[in-house]
Structures are given as structure tokens and as C-alpha cells.
Amino acid sequence: MEDYYKKTKHLVAVDCVIFGYKKEQLHLLLYPRGFEPAKGKWSLMGGFLQDKESSDDSARRILKSTTGLMDVYLEQVAFFTNPLRDKAARVISLVYYALLKEDKYDETLVREHGAHWWPVNKLPDFIFDHEEMVRKSMEKLQLKASINLVGIELLPEMFTLQQLRNLYEAIFQKKLDPGNFRKKLLSTDMFEKLNIKNTKASKKGAYYYRVKVTSQNKSFDRLMKF
Amino acid sequence: MEDYYKKTKHLVAVDCVIFGYKKEQLHLLLYPRGFEPAKGKWSLMGGFLQDKESSDDSARRILKSTTGLMDVYLEQVAFFTNPLRDKAARVISLVYYALLKEDKYDETLVREHGAHWWPVNKLPDFIFDHEEMVRKSMEKLQLKASINLVGIELLPEMFTLQQLRNLYEAIFQKKLDPGNFRKKLLSTDMFEKLNIKNTKASKKGAYYYRVKVTSQNKSFDRLMKF
DNA sequence: GCAAAAGTGTTGGCTATACACCCATGT
């Protein structure tokens, strides 16, 4: 066990499942693979883990270089280690998902990489095992959204309950009852009602809310079911 | 990205948090570190990921060599990548937890490795970040026990509801109401009542149950709260 | 006035928890 130098070393990749919320739909930022094998299929943003770099730092470096964003919410998803998963070489993959605030990223930088936003309900063909990575990320995100409020990470600072509901509908890919959703979320006492109304979405106008500073990273009291 | 050969390679360890259920308490199989650094502290069972070996296979190889067991329930927990986590060298760790059936493992083999079973409520000092690995494993196990029946993996084929309740009490580290537990679990219709009684634990004797074959890997209908 | 979204209220069913109570039996 102490003979570290005798052991096989491996290439370690960090792949990021980047969620963004655009046009009331959850999207993934993907880029097309330009070379064989699997040319033309779509791929997650990834890179190799470097010397003296934690995988968290690595993921942040990848996100910085592809979206320009520094402070991004990151969560571990899983590791993928099948020796044949990458046809070109034996590569271990460490997978994260990331949540990007609407329109805060650098669109030019994104385009530079040939990247494209795909709605999660109409995804293209993926290379290798990236489809499974995405599936597991969705499951993790849904679990997280049941325990914590994900509004902070994906919505602007001020939002109506309708916008928040749309976000949750996008995450769980199903319609939610407006009245019940409203009562459920407000019962957590995590929101602050503002004296401003959004009159764009309806004639009556809906009040904007803000997440209370004190409950930034708080859990719901119980596991919410959506 | 295609220049695989230029990238840094890393040592990749697979560490196993081995849960066993002994004497009505959840235990962890740990072994003492016999060399510096961190000599005398306790460590998870681990080994290095080899060439052409998936981390699942690697974990199974480690479990086979330390407990003699072939078919063990395994679940991914997380990866640990802090560059300074192992003082001797930069090592990525992939962590699994394993569930060992009571008394099915090879006690001689276990002793050979100097390993020791520690009850989860009185654990020793760990090396490096192994304590966090254990904590995350406990959380994952509790989550799993809320979604699936873990009795199959940790109990003998035949068990009384009292034994099952003790197991759940050990997993969640709290007392559960006997009557309510019974009703909750039986309501899932995953059990088959046998015509045999266990008369050791009580005078009246409790019927043995068995998990129905059809519901081996089934989920509870809802998330159970214990 | 009407449509459409905002927001409130009501109801029935299910689940969790606490706990009372009877059953069977070894000592």
C-alpha cells in the first residue's frame, strides 16, 4: 500500500453537466464533438484534472473558460470508470452538475466554443456515456430541489411565484398546481414579499419576492414533494 | 482535448466503507494504519485502481481479499480529490459503501488483515479524510433505507419484524415504535409470512418473514420516514 | 363584460405519531 510509485496512474477527466434556465425551460450547454471517434455527437464540457488541482477547482476552471462565470453552484454527481467508456484511451470521469443564472454567462465565449443550449426534454445524441451522466444529474437536481430551494441559483434576485413555479415545473418536467405550489413555498417562510409588481405576465400583476438572506442555504423543514 | 498523452496522470484509490450488522448494531470494518504518516489511526479498506479494471471491479476485488465475500451490495458514495488529502502522494479516492450480511464473511481473513469491527456510534480516529467518507456513507445509507428495503442485504433470509426494526434503528440511530414500524413495513406487501416462529427473543414467539422474490429490488411506494 | 392570471379557501384522503390494549407463554 505504501509503494505508491509502483501503481498504475490514470487520466482523470472532469465533466460538467451545465444547467441553465432559459425561456422557461431547463437547458443543457453542450458542444459538438469535432473529431473521431463519435464525431458529430454531443458532449458535456470537460477537461483533464491537472496536477495540484482539486476536481472542484478543475470544474470551476472549465466553467470559467467556457462561460466566463466564476461563482457557480456545483455539485458532485458520480464517477464513471468503465475501462472502455472512452474509445481513445482509458479515462476516469468525475461528473459535476452546475447551475447557471439566467443570462449571466458570456454568450460570446459560449459561441466561441461552438456550444449550444439544448432543452432537457429534447436532447441530442451524446458521445460515450454522457447520456447517463445527464440522467443522473437530473435525478440529483430533482432531489436537491426537493430539499433546498434552487431558485437562488437559477433565477434573478427578484422573482414572482409564477416564475419560481415555472422553474420547478422545468426541473420536474410536469405541471404543478399554482395555488398549492404558492402555499407550499410560502409556508417555508423563506421569502420576503417586495412592494413591486410584475405586470408583464398578467393583467392583475404579481408581487415580486426575494429569498431572505437568513435562509440562503437553508433546507426545507421536510422533504418537499413536487 | 485529443492529446491524451500530454495530460497528467493520477493515482486513483478505491476506498470501501464496509457496513456489517453485528449484535444489533451497525459496524464498520476498519484496519489500523501500521506506518507513518498517521500511524495508529484507522483506515477504510482500500486499494489502487488497476489497469483495465472498473472501480466496481476494484471495490469487489478489495472486498474479496479482505472478507472473502464475492457478492456484496455496493453503492457509489463520492469522490475525494483534494491534492493534499493524502500526505504521501497525490491520490484521488473513489468511495463506495458495502453492505455485508451478518456472519457470512471470512473471520480468519478479516483478522489476518488486523481489521476490526467498530460500532458506528463509537468510531476511532481516522486517517486523512476517511471520517468524511464515513459520514457521507451513513447519509447515503439512510437515504437508501428510506427508499428501498435494506433488510435483504444485511439480514439473514428469514427474520422477524423485531430484527428488521433493530436494523433500522441501527441505521437511523434512534428508537422506532414497534407497532407503527410493523404496520408501515407490512403495508408495503413486500413480505411473506412464514409458519415458523422465533421463540428466542420472546415468550410468545414472533413469526419469521421473508422478502418476496418479486420485490427483491423494488422501491417503497413512497419515501419512508423513519 | 370577459378573459386570464393572482391569490385564498375548503375538502377528503393519506401518513405519521403516540399510545392504549389484548395475546401468548416461560418462569
Next chain:
DNA sequence: ACATGGGTGTATAGCCAACACTTTTGC
């Protein structure tokens, strides 16, 4: 007979889904 765990029943509280209903306002 009584203590002990096995097993059943009941009462209460809280949550959730469905849906009726009221409010506001632009057209």
C-alpha cells in the same frame, strides 16, 4: 400471576392534491 415482547386498534395532527371561488385589470 406476572413480566415480556408480539401484535392490533384508535385518535389526532399534519400534509397533499384537487378544485371551487374571489380579486384585479387590460382589452
